[in-house]
Amino acid sequence: MEITFVIEKFVFITVIFGLSLLVAMYSTLAERKIAAFLQDRVGPNRAGPGGMFQPLADGVKMFLKEEIIPTQSNKFLFIAGPSLAILTACIGSAVIPWGQDIQLFGKTIALQATDINVGILYIFGVVSLGVYGIMIGGWASNNKFSLMGAIRAASQNISYEIPMGLSIIALLLVTNSLSLKDIAEQQHGFQWNVFYQPLGFLIFLVCAFAETNRTPFDLPECETELVGGYHTEYSSMKLGFFLFAEYINMFVSSAVMATLYFGGYNYPGMDYMNSLLGPTFGPLLGMAVLFLKIFAFIFFFMWVRWTIPRFRYDQLMNLGWKILIPLAIANIVLTGLVTALVNGF
Amino acid sequence: MSQSLFYLIAFLSIFFSLMVIFTKNPVHSVLYLIITFFTFTIHYILLNAQFLAIVNFIVYMGAIMVLFLFVLMLLNLNKDTEPAKSNLLKMAGVVAGMCLLVTLVGSVKALNVSNPVVLTNPGLGLVKNLGKVLFNEFLLPFEISSLLLLSAMVGAVLLAKKEA
Numbered sequence: 001m002e003i004t005f006v007i008e009k010f011v012f013i014t015v016i017f018g019l020s021l022l023v024a025m026y027s028t029l030a031e032r033k034i035a036a037f038l039q040d041r042v043g044p045n046r047a048g049p050g051g052m053f054q055p056l057a058d059g060v061k062m063f064l065k066e067e068i069i070p071t072q073s074n075k076f077l078f079i080a081g082p083s084l085a086i087l088t089a090c091i092g093s094a095v096i097p098w099g100q101d102i103q104l105f106g107k108t109i110a111l112q113a114t115d116i117n118v119g120i121l122y123i124f125g126v127v128s129l130g131v132y133g134i135m136i137g138g139w140a141s142n143n144k145f146s147l148m149g150a151i152r153a154a155s156q157n158i159s160y161e162i163p164m165g166l167s168i169i170a171l172l173l174v175t176n177s178l179s180l181k182d183i184a185e186q187q188h189g190f191q192w193n194v195f196y197q198p199l200g201f202l203i204f205l206v207c208a209f210a211e212t213n214r215t216p217f218d219l220p221e222c223e224t225e226l227v228g229g230y231h232t233e234y235s236s237m238k239l240g241f242f243l244f245a246e247y248i249n250m251f252v253s254s255a256v257m258a259t260l261y262f263g264g265y266n267y268p269g270m271d272y273m274n275s276l277l278g279p280t281f282g283p284l285l286g287m288a289v290l291f292l293k294i295f296a297f298i299f300f301f302m303w304v305r306w307t308i309p310r311f312r313y314d315q316l317m318n319l320g321w322k323i324l325i326p327l328a329i330a331n332i333v334l335t336g337l338v339t340a341l342v343n344g345f
Numbered sequence: 346m347s348q349s350l351f352y353l354i355a356f357l358s359i360f361f362s363l364m365v366i367f368t369k370n371p372v373h374s375v376l377y378l379i380i381t382f383f384t385f386t387i388h389y390i391l392l393n394a395q396f397l398a399i400v401n402f403i404v405y406m407g408a409i410m411v412l413f414l415f416v417l418m419l420l421n422l423n424k425d426t427e428p429a430k431s432n433l434l435k436m437a438g439v440v441a442g443m444c445l446l447v448t449l450v451g452s453v454k455a456l457n458v459s460n461p462v463v464l465t466n467p468g469l470g471l472v473k474n475l476g477k478v479l480f481n482e483f484l485l486p487f488e489i490s491s492l493l494l495l496s497a498m499v500g501a502v503l504l505a506k507k508e509a
Binding site: 117124129139161 | 379395399400402407408418471
C-alpha cells in the first residue's frame with residue numbers, strides 16, 4: 001500500500017467525518033427552526049445572526065454541565081453505552097459513494113471511503129448494531145424507566161429490521177449488485193431506483209424512521225410514559241452523545257436512502273454539466289446534488305416529527321409485523337415476477 | 346503480517362470466550378459473547394469470506410445477541426433469584442463437559458491440523474461466487490434447509506399461540 005493512498009484516504013475520511021458532524025450539529029438547529037416554523041413561532045434567534053451559533057452554545061453547555069454517574073449503576077457500561085451509540089452512528093457512512101471519481105491535483109480520487117462488494121449488507125449490519133448503545137446504556141443506568149426504554153428500542157429495532165432487509169432484497173433484484181458504487185452508477189442521469197421500487201422505497205423509509213428512533217417511532221424515549229426513556233439517568237456530554245447519535249443516524253440514513261433510491265449523486269443532464277465543468281467541478285456538483293437530496297430527506301424527517309403524533313406500542317408492532325412484512329414480501333414476489341417476465345425467463 | 350494478525354485475533358477469541366464463562370453477571374457474559382462473535386467476523390474476513398463475515402455480523406451480533414440481551418434484561422437475573430444447583434447436577438455438568446472436550450480433541454487430532462490450511466479457491470467467499478455455488482451445486486440442500494427454517498418458524502408461532 002502506498003503512503004499517498006493512505007494519506008488520501010485519511011484526509012477523505014476526516015473530511016466526511018467532519019462533514020457528518022457539522023451536518024448533525026446544524027440539524028439540531030434546523031430541527032428547532034423547523035419546529036418553530038410549523039408551530040408559527042420564531043425559534044432560537046439570540047446566539048449570533050438568526051441563531052446561527054446556537055449549536056455551538058448547546059455544545060458548550062453540554063460539555064460544561066455536571067457529570068452524574070448513578071451510584072447503583074454499572075459504571076463501565078454506563079459510559080460504554082453512549083460511546084457505542086456514537087461509534088455505530090459514525091461508521092455507517094464508510095461505504096457511501098459521495099460522488100463520481102474526481103480529478104484533483106492531477107490525480108483521480110474516488111469519493112468513497114471504501115467500495116466493499118457487500119456494501120448494502122455492511123450498512124445493514126451497522127444499523128443492526130446501533131441498538132446496542134441504547135440497550136447497554138439503558139440497562140446500565142439501573143433504572144426502571146431506562147430499562148423499559150432500552151427494551152422497547154431493542155424490540156422495535158429487531159421488528160423493523162426485517163421489513164427493511166426484505167425491501168433491500170427487492171432492490172437487489174433490480175440492481176444485481178451489493179456494492180453501493182455500482183448501484184449509484186446504475187442510476188446514471190434520471191434512472192433512479194425509486195421509479196422501479198416505489199413500494200420498496202416506502203417500506204424502507206418507514207423502517208428508517210423506526211431504526212433512527214424518530215417520531216412517530218420514538219417510543220424508546222417517550223417522555224409522557226418513561227420520563228426520558230433510555231437516557232433518563234444521563235447528563236452532560238454522555239446525554240449529548242445519545243442525542244447527537246440520533247442526528248448522525250438521520251444524516252447517514254438520509255444518505256443511504258438518497259443513494260439507494262434517489263440516484264445518489266446523479267441528476268438529469270449530468271453528462272452535459274460534466275462536459276461543461278470538467279473533471280474537477282463536475283463531480284463536485286454531483287456531490288452538492290447528493291447533499292441537497294440528503295437535506296431534503298432530513299427536512300422530511302423533521303417535518304414528520306412535528307406533524308405526526310407518536311404511535312402506541314401495540315400499533316407500532318402491528319404496523320411492523322402485520323403490514324410492513326407482508327407488504328415487503330409481496331414486493332419481492334412482484335419484483336421477481338416482473339424481472340423474470342422482462343428477461344424472458 | 347496476516348499470520349500475526351491471525352494469532353492476535355485467535356488469542357482474543359479464546360480470551361473473550363473464556364470471559365463469557367467466567368463472568369458472574371449474565372449480561373456481561375452476553376456482552377463478551379458479542380465481542381467473541383466480532384472476532385469470528387474478523388476471522389472470516391481474513392479467510393476472504395466477506396459474505397459470511399457480514400452475515401455473521403448481521404445475524405449473530407445484530408439479531409440473535411440482541412434477542413439474548415433482550416431476554417436477559419427482561420428476566421433481570423441476579424444471584425438472589427437464581428436457584429442454587431445441587432452438587433449432583435454440578436457433577437453431571439463436569440462429566441458432560443469432559444466428554445465434550447475429549448470428543449473435540451479427538452476430532453481435531455483426526456483432522457491433522459498441523460498441515461497449514463490452504464484455500465483451494467480463494468475467491469469462493471465473495472458474494473457472486475458463493476451465490477453461484479449455492480444455487481447450482483447445492484440447490485437441493487439449500488432449499489431443504491430453507492424448508493427446515495420455515496417449519497421451525499411455524500412451530501414457534503404455534504407454541505406462542507397455544508399459550509395465549
